[in-house]
Amino acid sequence: MKNTNVLQLQRDDVLEQISAQIEQWTPQVQKAAAYVLENADNLGLITVRNAASAAGVSTSTLTRLAQLLGYGSYDELRAPFREYLKLGKDAFPDRARWLQSIAQDNAHGGLYADMASASIGNIESTFDQGRADSLKAAADLIVAANKTFVLGVGVNHSLATNFAYLADMALGNVEAIPRLGSMALDEVGRLSKDDVLLAMTFKPYRREVVEAVVEAKRSGVTVIAISDSRASPILRQADQGFVVASESPQFFPSTVATLALLETLVAFVVADADDQVVANIQAFHERRHQLGIYLEEWDS
Known part of the structure; x- marks a missing residue:
């Protein structure tokens, strides 16, 4: 089984490299880089065409970004993000059942559940970074x-x-x-x-x-x-x-x-x-x- 911490490190190495170098690149490459930084959690699922469209750049710009980071292609760039996603996050079935139950409690239950889920998710996401x-x-x-x-x-x-x-x-x-x-x-x-x-x-x-x-x-x-x-x-x-x-x-x-x-x-x-x-x-x-x-x- 692959080590989660190793995959996290590989992904974070890419993100830190982008953050350190982004100011040196052309405006179009900066747009592509900003998109990667903004969408790091889902990048492993996003194709080059969809990423280019969402970022407002050409597919060749994403390829250029990958090359500047030492990769041969966009697919190689997103590989560590894709591998990390395969592991997924820890399952919390008890928490899921609790959230579903309070959503059915009353007219405000859905909002209560959404707020609880967002709060817990934000803390988990922040501390998952292992900083x-x-x-x-x-x-x-x-x-x-x-x-x-x-x-x-x-x-x-x-x-x-x-x-x-x-x-x-x-x-x-x-x-x-x-x-x-x-x-x-x-x-x-x-x-x-x-x-x-x-x-x-x-x-x-x-x-x-x-x-x-x-x-x-x-x-x-x-x-x-x-x-x-x-x-x-x-x-x-x-x-x-x-x-x-x-x-x-x-x-x-x-x-x-x-x-x-x-x-x-x-x-x-x-x-x-x-x-x-x-x-x-x-x-x-x-x-x-x-x-x-x-x-x-x-x-x-």
Whole structure:
């Protein structure tokens, strides 16, 4: 039996090679490359004609992309994607039965089931990528940084604030941006080469986040990026990048997998830091108890 991890590595090697080289190619080849990055999960099932039509390029452009990546043809390029698909994912019959049962519960059951399925699927898809080594590398960058600034706008600002709150409790040098009344570009101007910028944006990508990441890289700041596609403009600039699934039956992209990834990154930060981190967290909570901020059990 073929090893799932080996096939995943082969597929991810291709995707990382595309991400690293895409800026060097012609506009048409870039379109083809972006299509591959956007459709990595299904590429093994897509013929060259269908892929070319969907990407808005010619079949010869896809062949050219394959050749630039060291393959003789498009079929050779998609081989590792096709092989990975053959293994499939783990079956979850109990989960499937549960989802079907709640869909029949009442008028809202179908939506409830769709939301549950999307949330579980997003987390599975995100963690199926096996990025523990990359998460550790990102955590090491944050622990070693002079300061870490966490950038998110719109709904993502709450995610940035939550991560900064938890990480700062341990390290004491993590801050969410932009602050009230400020702009992302203004905030990035405060960063030095010893700092880290953790940025996130999802389709439709926010211009101010992309511009802030570009400016940070221009200034020599280390960038960790989280987005929903390998073709995301902030992932192209990142020293460490993570792709999260954000599918949702609702009108807004799901943030469940992003939150799960950020919580995992916080755990890695605490695990990688020295013993002082434990003392910092303990002192933080002890002070809150002393100030009566927490409701003690006997007070209720």
